[in-house]
Amino acid sequence: MPDDDQSPISAQQAKRLFADWKAAPAIVLAVSGGPDSIALMWLAARWRRAMTRGPRLIAVTVDHGLRSEAAREARDVKRLAKDLDLPHRTLRWTGVKPKTGLPAAARAARYRLLAKAARTGGATHILTAHTRDDQAETLLMRMLRGSGIAGLAAMARESERDGVQLARPLLDIPKSQLIATLNRAKIAYADDPSNRDASYTRPRLRALMPALAEEGGDSRNLARLASRLARANAALEVLADGAERYLALRDRNDASRFGFDATAFAGLAEEIRLRLLKRAIDRVGHEGPVELGKLEALLGALDRAIADGQPRLKQTLAGAVIGLVQGRIHVDPAPPRRSRTG
Ligand SMILES: Nc1ncnc2c1ncn2[C@@H]1O[C@H](COP(=O)(O)OP(=O)(O)OP(=O)(O)O)[C@@H](O)[C@H]1O
Known part of the structure; x- marks a missing residue:
């Protein structure tokens, strides 16, 4: 030491x-x-x-x-x-x-x-x-869980x-x-x-x-890695901001609805597409941050549907409904869950 x-x-x-x-x-x-x-x-x-x-x-x-x-x-x-x-x-x-x-x-x-x-x-x-020790432990814990860049940026x-x-x-x-x-x-x-x-x-x-x-x-080394990843994450967030503006994600008429052109979306880098989907779902879903693994599965399904020219796709994730309809991806709040007891 x-x-x-x-x-x-x-x-x-x-x-x-x-x-x-x-x-x-x-x-x-x-x-x-x-x-x-x-x-x-x-x-x-x-x-x-x-x-x-x-x-x-x-x-x-x-x-x-x-x-x-x-x-x-x-x-x-x-x-x-x-x-x-x-x-x-x-x-x-x-x-x-x-x-x-x-x-x-x-x-x-x-x-x-x-x-x-x-x-x-x-x-x-x-x-x-x-402390730096806590930061190193946090990074390690997240590495073991296979976290993405934002998670590995630690605290x-x-x-x-x-x-x-x-x-x-x-x-x-x-x-x-x-x-x-x-x-x-x-x-x-x-x-x-x-x-x-x-x-x-x-x-x-x-x-x-x-x-x-x-x-x-x-x-020291582990905390340094976390801060390098925090830097990369911040840069990716700036790129996602730009992409969001480019796609004009927010539907101006109704702040609770989001939609984007599927072809323009498909042309973006995978990491940026994941971030845009996450932002849209977290905004309307209100069920806390959506898990990266589930987000990746959703993006895979969307990509396949777009590539296959499939006209429709509908999935629910973290309190949001994600749909592909007529070349547009929509992200809307999911309807409230019906209670089982009725
Ligand atoms: N009981 C407490 N009362 C006040 N502050 C606390 C308490 N426990 C923890 N803290 C604050 O949180 C810091 C981190 O504590 P600790 O590492 O035990 O938390 P943790 O449960 O791992 O949560 P975190 O996710 O915030 O790291 C402490 O240094 C202290 O500043």
């Missing part, structure tokens, strides 16, 4: 890390109590103290009600926040806990609660403590969620540097055993990281 991966983060380095958000009126810091987010809170507090004017910082901890230690950890975060002169709120997830897909449900609830706290506190941004430094900007200032910073920062400042942090729980994919992948690093696949 290079030496700078072990060195505490200096005040100067932290100033650069947070510079993008210095004009925000207020910022929510998402602090679980683990080392990464405790370091985020400590670094942000030190950065803010060094400025005469700057954003109000609000530390927020979500207690998912899943581990008995969570309430105590939240109190520990509150105590440290007080020492750092930061307001702190603990929010509890009181929703139904599903038997399967618990981590995903907890994550969705967490972001909803954080976004609500941001809106209540007048904050425009939520800062999380995702963005800034994105929008529930009407608030979600920012990740530590995405290029290795976890080891955050630990070194806390050790130097003599700040304690919680150890979350679920981070090592082998019944979840991420901890199992995390356990493989040292062996991959031995082969040169360390978090």
Whole structure:
């Protein structure tokens, strides 16, 4: 591991890390109590103290009600926040806990609660403590699932969620540097055993990281790959914007209907066609992002129908009906599903 991966983060380095958000009126810091987010809170507090004017910082901890230690950890975060002169709120997830897909449900609830706290506190941004190691793991997880370019771009430094900007200032910073920062400042942090729980994919992948690093696949290289793919993805999105304008996808009379000329569509590159279909389906379908595999199957069916001169084709995908009628591809909202009980 290079030496700078072990060195505490200096005040100067932290100033650069947070510079993008210095004009925000207020910022929510998402602090679980683990080392990464405790370091985020400590670094942000030190950065803010060094400025005469700057954003109000609000530390927020979500207690998912899943581990008995969570309430105590939240109190520990509150105590440290007080020492750092930061307001702190603990929010509890009181929703139904599903038997399967618990981590995903907890994550969705967490972001909803954080976004609500941001809106209540007048904050425009939520800062999380995702590190370079998290980015490398995310890339690896998505590689194993055969994700497309957008998925392999992994986590963005800034994105929008529930009407608030979600920012990740530590995405290029290795976890080891955050630990070194806390050790130097003599700040304690919680150890979350679920981070090592082998019944979840991420901890199992995390356990493989040292062996991959031995082969040169360390978090620096993996995160670099993610950012290169993010660059390629952004370029492809710009091309898709142009193609969308070219096809004049949006039906001007009715914003919920989309249609495009099948021959002009067929002349575009496959990656762009997939993106255009995805955009149209996500807009009208309202069932969340459509899966790439299903999108590819749909495009294959459309391509075959166009090539065979088949006059009609109709498929439903992610709440949208995709039809080929008289040389035009239509993407419309699917009618509401009829309930089985009637
Ligand atoms: N209970 C929590 N309360 C507040 N913030 C949290 C909590 N859990 C996680 N976070 C924030 O999210 C960051 C990422 O945490 P973690 O890697 O455990 O999340 P995850 O479940 O893998 O979700 P993600 O998809 O966001 O990575 C933390 O560094 C912290 O900023």
